[in-house]
Amino acid sequence: MSESTSKPVLSIQDLVVEFKTEAGLIRALDGVSFDVQEGEALGIVGESGCGKSVTALSILKLIPSPPGRIAGGSIKLDDIDVVNQPDDEMRKVRGSLASMIFQEPMTALNPVFTIGNQMVEIIRVHQKVSKAEAKRQAIEMLRTVNIESPEQRIDQYPHELSGGMRQRVMIAMALSCSPKLLIADEPTTALDVTVQAQVMEEINRLQREMNMGLILITHDLGVIAESCTRVVVMYCGKIIEMAETEELFRNPRHPYTRGLLDSIPRIREKKLETLPIIEGMVPDLANLPKGCRFADRCPKAEDHCRESEPPLEDTESGGKVACFIPN
Amino acid sequence: MELPLVQVKNLKTHYPIKGGLLNRPIGAVKAVNGVSLDIQAGQTFGLVGESGCGKSTFGRSILRLQHVTAGEVQINGKDILGLDRQELVKARADMQIIFQDPYGSLNPRMTIRQIVREPLDTHKVGEKADRDAEVMRLLEICGLRRSVADRYPHEFSGGQRQRIGIARALALKPKFIVADEPVSALDVSVQSQVLNLISHLQKEFGISFLFISHDLAVVQHISHEVGVMYFGELVERAPAEELYAAPKHPYTQALLKAIPQPDPGREKEQVPLTGDIPSHNDPPKGCPFQPRCPVAKPECAESKPPLKPVDVEETPSKHLVACWLY
Amino acid sequence: MSEENISTGRDSLWSKSRRKLMRDRAGVAAMIVVGVYGLIAILVYLGLIGENWSTLGEEGFGGMSSEHWFGTNINGQDIFSRAIQGIKTAFEVGLVVAVTATAIGGILGAIAGYFHRTIIDEVIMWLYGCIDAIPFYLFVAAVAFSLKGTELQPWGMHIAMIATFWSSTCRIVRGEVIKIRGLEYIQAAKAVGVGPLTIVRRHVMPNTTHILLVQSTIAFVGAIKSEVILTFLGLGVVDGVSWGTMLSESTSDVLRGHFGNFLGASGFLFVLVIAFNMFADALQDALDPKKVSS
Numbered sequence: 001m002s003e004s005t006s007k008p009v010l011s012i013q014d015l016v017v018e019f020k021t022e023a024g025l026i027r028a029l030d031g032v033s034f035d036v037q038e039g040e041a042l043g044i045v046g047e048s049g050c051g052k053s054v055t056a057l058s059i060l061k062l063i064p065s066p067p068g069r070i071a072g073g074s075i076k077l078d079d080i081d082v083v084n085q086p087d088d089e090m091r092k093v094r095g096s097l098a099s100m101i102f103q104e105p106m107t108a109l110n111p112v113f114t115i116g117n118q119m120v121e122i123i124r125v126h127q128k129v130s131k132a133e134a135k136r137q138a139i140e141m142l143r144t145v146n147i148e149s150p151e152q153r154i155d156q157y158p159h160e161l162s163g164g165m166r167q168r169v170m171i172a173m174a175l176s177c178s179p180k181l182l183i184a185d186e187p188t189t190a191l192d193v194t195v196q197a198q199v200m201e202e203i204n205r206l207q208r209e210m211n212m213g214l215i216l217i218t219h220d221l222g223v224i225a226e227s228c229t230r231v232v233v234m235y236c237g238k239i240i241e242m243a244e245t246e247e248l249f250r251n252p253r254h255p256y257t258r259g260l261l262d263s264i265p266r267i268r269e270k271k272l273e274t275l276p277i278i279e280g281m282v283p284d285l286a287n288l289p290k291g292c293r294f295a296d297r298c299p300k301a302e303d304h305c306r307e308s309e310p311p312l313e314d315t316e317s318g319g320k321v322a323c324f325i326p327n
Numbered sequence: 328m329e330l331p332l333v334q335v336k337n338l339k340t341h342y343p344i345k346g347g348l349l350n351r352p353i354g355a356v357k358a359v360n361g362v363s364l365d366i367q368a369g370q371t372f373g374l375v376g377e378s379g380c381g382k383s384t385f386g387r388s389i390l391r392l393q394h395v396t397a398g399e400v401q402i403n404g405k406d407i408l409g410l411d412r413q414e415l416v417k418a419r420a421d422m423q424i425i426f427q428d429p430y431g432s433l434n435p436r437m438t439i440r441q442i443v444r445e446p447l448d449t450h451k452v453g454e455k456a457d458r459d460a461e462v463m464r465l466l467e468i469c470g471l472r473r474s475v476a477d478r479y480p481h482e483f484s485g486g487q488r489q490r491i492g493i494a495r496a497l498a499l500k501p502k503f504i505v506a507d508e509p510v511s512a513l514d515v516s517v518q519s520q521v522l523n524l525i526s527h528l529q530k531e532f533g534i535s536f537l538f539i540s541h542d543l544a545v546v547q548h549i550s551h552e553v554g555v556m557y558f559g560e561l562v563e564r565a566p567a568e569e570l571y572a573a574p575k576h577p578y579t580q581a582l583l584k585a586i587p588q589p590d591p592g593r594e595k596e597q598v599p600l601t602g603d604i605p606s607h608n609d610p611p612k613g614c615p616f617q618p619r620c621p622v623a624k625p626e627c628a629e630s631k632p633p634l635k636p637v638d639v640e641e642t643p644s645k646h647l648v649a650c651w652l653y
Numbered sequence: 654m655s656e657e658n659i660s661t662g663r664d665s666l667w668s669k670s671r672r673k674l675m676r677d678r679a680g681v682a683a684m685i686v687v688g689v690y691g692l693i694a695i696l697v698y699l700g701l702i703g704e705n706w707s708t709l710g711e712e713g714f715g716g717m718s719s720e721h722w723f724g725t726n727i728n729g730q731d732i733f734s735r736a737i738q739g740i741k742t743a744f745e746v747g748l749v750v751a752v753t754a755t756a757i758g759g760i761l762g763a764i765a766g767y768f769h770r771t772i773i774d775e776v777i778m779w780l781y782g783c784i785d786a787i788p789f790y791l792f793v794a795a796v797a798f799s800l801k802g803t804e805l806q807p808w809g810m811h812i813a814m815i816a817t818f819w820s821s822t823c824r825i826v827r828g829e830v831i832k833i834r835g836l837e838y839i840q841a842a843k844a845v846g847v848g849p850l851t852i853v854r855r856h857v858m859p860n861t862t863h864i865l866l867v868q869s870t871i872a873f874v875g876a877i878k879s880e881v882i883l884t885f886l887g888l889g890v891v892d893g894v895s896w897g898t899m900l901s902e903s904t905s906d907v908l909r910g911h912f913g914n915f916l917g918a919s920g921f922l923f924v925l926v927i928a929f930n931m932f933a934d935a936l937q938d939a940l941d942p943k944k945v946s947s
Contacts (some may be wrong), residue, residue, distance in 0.1 A: 022673075047514035048485075162603040163378075192377035192541065193585040194600040200587070219515060222587030245591045263519040264589050265544040267571055272548050274523050278516040281484055392840055416846035424844045432837035435666055436859040445855075446845040479665050495841065 008035040008076075009180045009213040010059065010098075015073035017054050020066060023286035028054045028068070030237040033312075036181065041207055041214040043228035043245070045221055045260070049282055050234040052217045056183045058082075059215075060100060061090045078180055096126045099174040103186040105166035109158040115169050116154035119176060126177045141172040145202055164195035168202060175206060181213040188223065200227055221264055225249060233257050236283060236293040239312055243319030253315055253326040256294050292324070300325055330404075331365035332535045333372075333389070333503055338362050338398035340381070340388045344608070356607040358384040360559035361398075363634075366552075368502070371529060371536040373550030373567065375543050375582070379604055381559040382539045386505040389537075390422055391415060403502050420450055423496040427508035429488035433480035439466070439491055440476040446498040465494040470524060486517035493524065503535045510545060522549055543579075544586055547571060552645075555579045558605060558615035561634055565646040575637055575648040578616050614651070627651055670863075673939040680935025686928035693737050694744035703741075706734040706894055717913075724913040726902060736917040739896040743877045743925070746890075750814045750876035755869040757815065758822025763861065765823065766830025767853055777827075781820035789817055793879070797888040810889045814876050822868040826861050833860050863940035870933040874926055881922055896922050 017029040029051045036042050044052045057063050059075055061082055075082035078097055082090070094100075102108045110118060119138035120131060129137070135154070142150035145168045158166055167187060174182060184203060188196035204227050207214045216228055224231055224245065231248045233241040233256065241254040252258045259278035280297040283289055289296055291306040298305065305324055312322040340359040343352035358381040366372045376382045387393040389400045391407055400407040403421045410418055426432035433442055440462055447458045463473050469490040480488060489509060496504055506525065510518040526549050528534060540546050546553055547567060554564040555578065563576040574580045581600045602619045605611050611618050617627040632651045636644035674680055696702045709728050717724050723732035765777040784792075796813035800806050833839065834857070842852050883889035884897025896918035903914035 047516060164603055192604075194377065194581055195603065196587075197585040198601065220587060221515075221589045225589045225591040225593075226587050249589060249591050260515060261589060263516050265515075265518065265522075265542060265547075266589065267544050267547055267583065267586065271567065274526070275519040275548055277519040277523060281486060281517065282514075387840070390844060392843055416848075419844060419846035422844075424841065426837040426841065428837055432841055434838045434842075434856050434860070437855075438665075445842065445847065449845055449847050449851075481666065481669075492841070495845075499845070 007038065009038050009078050010036040010215075011074075011076040012055075012059070013074045013076075015055070015058060015075060016071045017051075017058055017063060017068060018071040019068045021286065023284075026285040027071075028237055028285065029058070031073070032234075032237075032239055033073075034232055034239065034242065036213040036215060038180070038213055039208075039211040040230065041204070041216060041228045043224035043231045044215060044217045044234060045219065045224055045231060046234035047219060047282060049236070049285065051237040052234050053185055054237075055234075056100065056185045056215065056217055059181075059183060060094050060098060061085065061087070062094075062100075092126070095122055095174075095179070096177045097179055098181040098183065099177070099179045100183040100185065101167070101170045101174050101187050103189050105163065105170045105190070106158060108170060109166060111158055114155050114157055115161070119154070119169075119173055122173055123176050137176065138172075141176045142169070144175070144206070145169075145172045147172070162195075163191050164199055167191060167199050171199075171202060171206070175210065178210060179212060181215070182207065183215045183217070185217045186219070187216075189218070189220070196223075203227070221249075221261060222266070233260070236285060236288065238293065238322065239320070240294065240322045241320065242312075243315070243317070243321075247317055247319060251317065251327070253319065253321040254294075254323050255298050255300050255327070258327060259297075292322075329367065332368040332403055333364075333366040333537070334399075334401040335365065335389055336363050336399040338385065338388060338400065339396040340384050340393060341396045354608070357559050357610075359388060362556070362559075362561050364554055364561065364564065366503070366535045366537060368535055369529065369533040370551040371526075371538050371549050373546030373553040374537060374539045374556060375541065375546055375553060376556035377541055377582075377604060380556045382541075382556050383507050385556070386424070386507050386537055386539050390419075390424055390505055392424070416449075420446075420499040421501050422503045422505070423499065423501040424505045424507060425489075425492050425496050425509045427512055429485040429492065429512055430480075432492050433488055435480055438477050438479055439471075442480070442491060443476075443494050443498060446495060450499060452499070461498070462494075465497055466491075468497065468528070469494040470520075484517075485513050486520060489513060489521050490524065493521075493528070497528065497532075500532070501534065503537070505537045505539070507539045508541065509538075511541065518545070525549060542586070543571075543582055555582065558610070560615065560649065561647075562616065562650070563648045564634070565648075569646050575646065575653055576616075576650050577620050577622050577652075581621075614649075622652065624651065670939045674935055677935045677938065679931055680939070683928040683931035683935065686924065687932055690740055690925055690928075691744065694741045697737055697741040698745075703734040703737040705731060706738045723917045724911075726899075726914055727906065727911075732899070732913045732917045735894050735899060735914075736896070736921050738894045739899065739918060739921060740925075742890055742893055742895040743880060743922075746811065746814075746880040747873040747876045749811055750818060751869040751873040753811075754815045754818035754872050754876075755822050755865050758819035758868065759826050759858075759861065759865045761819065762823040762826025763830050763853060763857060766827040767834060767849075767857065769827075769831050769834065774827075777823065781823050784817055784820050787817075789879075790882075792817060793883060794886075794888055797883070807891055810880065810883050814879055818872045818875060822865065822872070825864055825868065829861050829864055830857055833857050866940060867933060867937045870929065870936060874929045874933065877922070877929075878926060881918075 013033050015029050015032045016027060019026050019028050032055060044055060046052045054063065058070060059077065059082065063070065070083050077093065080093060116135060116138055119141065120134040123129065123134040123137055139150045139154055142153060147153050147165065147168055161169065187203065188199050191199060200223060216224065218224060228245050231243060231245050232239055233254065235256055241257050248257065249261065252261055262276035263278060278297055283293060283296065289306065291308055292310055295301040295305040302325065310322045310324045312320050315321050338359055339361055341355040341357050344354040344356060345352055362385055364372060374382050374385065384393060388395045389407065395408055405418050407418065443462045443465055444458055447461060452458065453461065462476060466473060466475060471487065471490050510521050513521060525536065529536060538546060538549055550567045553567050553570045554561050555576065556562065557578050563570065563579045570579065574583055600619050605615060605618060613628040613630055614632055617623045620627065632649045634647050634649040637646045637648050637653045638644045707730065709730060721731045721733065723736065726732055761777050765774045768774050793810065793813040797809040800809035839852060839856055842856055880889055880895060881897040881900065884895040885901045889895060889897055899914045899918035903918065906914050
């Protein structure tokens with residue numbers, strides 16, 4: 001992608017987020033920087049505890065505080081300085097400039113209101129329109145996400161819809177004010193494979209049509225391969241690799257990325273005796289090793305990997321990697 | 328041919344739907360509606376399907392952790408559904424279960440030692456003093472250090488908890504284990520570790536597994552035979568290689584196509600299916616898959632296709648499918 | 654946060670809860686206050702202090718002095734001694750009611766929950782439904798009157814409170830047990846062949862004890878407050894002295910401008926109730942397994 005022609009909708013610099021826990025102060029994010037261009041689909045991948053969801057919440061300033069706090073760095077959302085934005089100003093930003101969809105649509109929807117009620121409310125927070133007009137827009141949105149007979153659906157309650165349908169409603173709600181950035185946090189993890197494919201297709205289509213920036217957060221590299229142009233790989237609160245999707249899958253530079261790619265369950269021509277694995281497990285954020293955070297699990301680690309932490313540096317192929325001995 | 332270790336015939340588990348003024352049964356959720364399968368000793372049967380298809384209910388039903396409506400279950404020569412309470416307790420030593428949720432499956436107030444010892448204590452295996460040594464041995468088999476024994480579940484990560492659950496299931500040296508989505512709550516890098524452990528255990532101890540999963544890709548490496556369930560019934564069943572190489576049922580094909588492939592260059596598949604799993608309140612007529620099926624014919628809505636061998640020439644064929652196309 | 658690996662050493666949920674409680678400053682302060690009350694109650698019970706509460710003095714309404722810290726009442730009795738006798742009475746009632754009511758509620762709740770959707774559950778639910786439908790003070794008055802003149806008369810108040818206080822514990826425990834019953838570790842125990850009674854004892858009950866602890870503190874405070882009110886109304890403590898007795902005496906005292914009884918009794922009651930409520934809150938926070946295990 002050419003960085004000169006489009007300007008970033010989101011620009012994160014050296015973001016540090018800290019949480020107070022019983023085990024002491026931990027850094028859920030430790031110096032994270034990346035941009036999302038207009039109309040770009042960026043994937044963030046990593047395992048639980050790597051900080052991918054914290055990143056998403058930080059962008060909308062939704063970090064529960066206490067115990068969490070943005071301790072440093074900056075987040076620029078279309079020229080708005082999120083970190084220093086007062087809360088009531090942020091409320092206007094959420095939904096209109098950037099919105100978010102979550103993993104579990106059932107808990108993100110209020111069970112005692114019809115979906116129409118909830119959509120109208122959101123539209124009227126951000127636009128000065130009549131109820132009737134808001135309802136018309138809501139029906140239009142439901143039609144956009146390919147919900148059949150939206151005129152009837154709009155008067156139903158969340159529990160009357162199937163999981164896939166609910167996630168479509170969430171998407172419709174998130175997009176009802178045409179945001180410039182959509183953050184999707186594991187949007188299909190709770191769904192069945194056949195439904196997952198339908199929902200991802202929907203997200204991709206709308207992203208292209210509305211020329212939005214998209215941040216797709218997932219643990220599933222398969223989903224990323226099919227939907228994103230660029231990928232950020234996170235591990236223990238840090239970005240360890242960042243590259244164009246094709247480049248990353250063809251030529252992963254960081255040993256962790258390699259390991260992740262190898263351990264994805266996939267249909268293979270020939271049955272394997274043992275599946276490739278990454279040894280060990282993610283270290284405790286309250287008790288991180290000195291040096292590279294992946295060193296203990298890394299098949300290539302050398303002594304100096306355990307001494308100092310590798311910085312995130314440019315690679316010759318245009319990406320970035322944080323490793324002393326990249327592939 | 329050797330007699331299979333596990334034989335299930337026409338198993339049905341229905342739940343009543345109550346309603347109306349007097350809360351009378353007005354219908355039934357046919358969670359499992361006539362499933363038959365058998366598993367040879369030392370082999371793994373992969374049972375795949377989407378949420379609500381009845382695969383977990385099936386797994387629990389054959390272990391009698393669930394009330395069964397009708398059918399026949401033979402495990403290791405015992406008629407499981409016909410056992411009285413004491414015989415059932417004895418028979419439990421031969422059949423165990425591993426659960427999906429690594430957080431809900433361990434009692435938070437018990438130490439790992441107590442958890443893994445419980446089966447040994449319940450069945451009074453060996454001398455009391457020897458049981459601790461056995462616990463240590465089980466933990467080591469499952470790749471856990473001995474020092475974990477006196478800790479509590481909340482101190483462990485998901486993968487480790489799953490290993491503890493496996494150690495508990497192994498304690499009575501069972502011949503058959505139901506693994507109910509054992510890796511779907513785990514991170515990818517840990518999933519393969521647990522899958523490798525399970526296939527290692529199978530080879531080492533010759534245990535038969537019923538491996539339940541929603542993911543065909545997870546099941547492939549571990550299964551000898553694979554069955555696909557839809558709406559309470561088996562729609563296809565075949566030896567693993569054959570199922571992946573030549574899936575017959577349109578639903579199996581769609582499931583395989585829907586798995587997101589970590590290959591960005593690949594030509595993107597069309598979204599294979601539309602719509603959702605049917606509702607038990609209003610089950611479709613004929614083939615349960617017919618409303619979503621891309622190749623459905625008018626007769627599919629009229630009667631339900633039976634599960635029968637696809638290839639009549641090869642006798643006896645092990646590839647069964649329930650579809651009017653074949 | 655969902656970080657999986659934050660573990661801090663080898664400890665049970667109980668010791669984790671204890672550490673959490675100890676870090677809660679307000680909770681610890683409240684616990685100390687309650688502890689001091691408890692200590693006084695024990696000393697009074699052993700007859701080491703405050704035993705001159707019924708000794709009549711020469712003149713009524715004596716002011717504060719080194720001999721009578723809170724002054725004396727109309728009969729010249731030492732108000733301070735009577736107030737700390739009131740602590741003993743309050744703790745006696747509180748403990749008896751809290752322990753018995755929580756035990757009954759816990760057991761019935763566990764049974765109802767474990768046999769959810771059977772006739773046993775229905776009967777227990779119907780029982781607490783009935784109890785809850787009767788206004789509390791009306792019920793206590795009815796029990797107290799019906800026991801008047803019988804041997805059980807001094808226990809009338811206790812019985813009435815126990816008969817009503819168990820229902821809230823029962824309801825909460827029942828709900829929790831229904832939840833626990835569906836958890837996979839119960840299934841795992843069944844799969845191993847553990848019998849139903851052992852499952853209740855080993856897997857269900859220990860996971861409800863945190864509720865019982867919190868509920869018993871709530872019942873304790875409730876019982877003390879009710880005891881004072883009932884005694885004030887003449888339905889409670891008959892022999893011995895309670896803050897209720899003192900408050901009922903003070904109604905005429907206050908009109909004459911003597912506040913000793915009133916301030917003594919309500920002051921002691923106020924501090925105890927506040928401290929106990931704070932302690933109960935802290936306990937609830939510390940014991941909540943969802944918060945502890947995260």
